[in-house]
Amino acid sequence: MKTSTDPIRDYLHAVEREARALPADRRQELLADLAEHxxxxxAERPDITIAVVLAELGDPRTIAATALAEAGSGAAGAPADPARGGAGAPARQGRVHPLIPLVMLTLSLPFMMVFPDLPGPLIGVLFRITGxxxxxxxxxxxxxxxxxxVLLTAVLPTAVISAWNLSSGGPAGDTPALLxxxxxxxxxxxxxxxxxxARRA
Known part of the structure; x- marks a missing residue:
């Protein structure tokens, strides 16, 4: 039995096969976006293997199903971009720009630091949960x-802050807390x- 020597081509072919219900132009756009990603x-991670890159992208069936769902939700309006959020895609498809959750998670702590009294901590927790x-x-x-x-930006900070606040043996003073x-x-x-x-294009 002949085995393929081009796993990328096989992967893209599998996506194309699973996404055959998509219009031809959207299917080709999806494949082009995946190939570019x-x-x-x-190029950015030269030590990474092709198998890891493809594993990070996900199962071809899942990618095709997501593209089909997004194409269905964008059918009434302008053409949907199945693989990446173009200039108008988030508004048409209800998708959130990838920068929004990252900003919310990052800003959750500064709100608590700058505004230690209410509503600062409340806004920080709300940002963390929403992000x-x-x-x-x-x-x-x-x-x-x-x-x-989620583990590094929400769970770990919450656990550390809770342990710090509940611990009676923690370092006293403002400097250790600031550090x-x-x-x-x-x-x-x-x-x-x-x-x-690491986001998908």
């Missing part, structure tokens, strides 16, 4: 990226930058 990912929900429901990241992002907050802010900003680079 693969090229960019390999995590938007991240989890976004089409721009894989399940691995979403899980890692801890700055370290946490650096973690949030770093995770947001990583998610921005």
């Amino acid at each position: 693969i090229e960019v990912t390999r 995590a929900v938007l991240l989890c429901t976004s089409v721009h990241w894989t399940a691995v990226h979403k899980t890692t992002g 801890a907050n700055l370290a946490m802010l650096a973690l949030l900003a770093g995770t947001a930058a990583w998610l921005w680079r």
Whole structure:
């Protein structure tokens, strides 16, 4: 039995086969966007294997199903862009720009730092929860990226802050708290930058 030597071509062919119900122009646009994403990912991360790149993209059936669903929701208006949010795609398809959850998650801590009294902490918690929900429901990241992002930007900061506030043995004074907050802010900003680079085109 002959085996393929081009996993990228096989992957794109599988997506094309699963998305055969899409109009031809949208199907070709989807394939072009996926091919471009693969090229960019390999250029930005030269040590990554093709298998990992394709695994991060997800199952061809899932990609095709998402594109079909988005094409259906955009059928009444202008043509939908199945693989990336173009200039008008978020408004037409109800998709949120990938920058919004990242900004909300990153800004959740500064609100608590700058406004330690109400409503600062309330706004910070609201930003954190909303940002995590938007991240989890976004089409721009894989399940691995979403899980890692929520753990590093929502779960971990909440756990650390709660442990710090409840601990009686923590360092006293404003300087340790400030340093801890700055370290946490650096973690949030770093995770947001990583998610921005890892997003699907």
